[in-house]
Amino acid sequence: GQGAQWVGMASGLLGTSSVFRESMEACREALAPFVEWDFDQALVDPELLSRVDVVQPVLWAVMVSLAAVWRSYGVEPAAVVGHSQGEIAAAVVAGGLSLEDGARVVALRSRAWLGLVGLGxxxxxxxxxxxxxxxxxxxxxxxxxxxxxxxxxxxxxxxxxxxxxxxxxxxxxxxxxxxxxxxxxxxxxxxxxxxxxxxxxxxxxxxxxxx
Known part of the structure; x- marks a missing residue:
């Protein structure tokens, strides 16, 4: 779920894991039709990462890509559980949503949430x-x-x-x-x-x- 993010997250794996890097690229491409901000910049920009319509899609991409890394090492889940907006990533990892549909859900849901910012x-x-x-x-x-x-x-x-x-x-x-x-x-x-x-x-x- 949201709240575990930090500026610069994923930078280590982006530099050392081709599986993680390729998955993040696929997530970026899947998100592209639904977002106007720069995906790579969001990982290192505290102002961008503070926006709900940015942090949720970025976290989704990190979660999906971490699962890809685990699978590359032979870790295959018997079940996948997500907490809060992590449910969207869990649905993709479990095969319940395509990557493209997962991107649509997380991007458009978080964009809709902009209308609630500051109210709670x-x-x-x-x-x-x-x-x-x-x-x-x-x-x-x-x-x-x-x-x-x-x-x-x-x-x-x-x-x-x-x-x-x-x-x-x-x-x-x-x-x-x-x-x-x-x-x-x-x-x-x-x-x-x-x-x-x-x-x-x-x-x-x-x-x-x-x-």
Whole structure:
């Protein structure tokens, strides 16, 4: 998912692995019809990489290409799981989407998200989801559990001011809680519902496949 990126990521493998480099090139070509920014520049430009419509496609390409490297060493997955927008890469790696359809999904979905920038955010909380849902009551419906990351940790999404309050309260109690860097949208929450019709239209050409 988003949040694990850093400026210069993939540079090592681009210089040492022909498999990784060829896969990244294929991803760049697949993304080209849907993006206007420079793929190679995005890997080293902090301003570009801070944009949701850039970082998500770039991360998708890195994930797909890492899987290609593992396969080149004989590592063949019995199952593929993706977290958040990583599900798009997982679908490509598992054979459920073609590379071209995966590029369409990640590029057009992230472009649609530009309309949500600044309206929300996400936080990582080191408590079980059930406990967190109870604690969110004081903030009403402006915050919600967005993802269950493990039995003892989850992500919360919603209004940025309310998120900061939540993190402050939990941190004061000794609970591990932090805003997820580089995310200024409330993914996996009611805030994304207005994008539904646009995405249904943008992604209509996508044809799922059997993996």
């Amino acid at each position: 955010g996400m936080a990582s909380v080191g408590l079980p989801a059930g406990v967190v849902r109870e604690r969110l009551g004081r903030w009403g419906d402006v915050l919600s559990v967005a993802a269950v990351n493990s039995p003892g940790a989850c992500a919360v999404a919603g209004d940025p001011v309310a998120l900061d309050e939540l993190v402050e309260v939990l941190s004061a109690e000794g609970v591990r809680a932090r805003r997820i860097r580089g995310i200024d949208t409330a993914g996996h929450s009611a805030q994304v519902e207005p994008l539904r019709e646009r995405l249904l239209s943008d992604l209509a050409p996508v044809v799922p496949r059997s993996g």
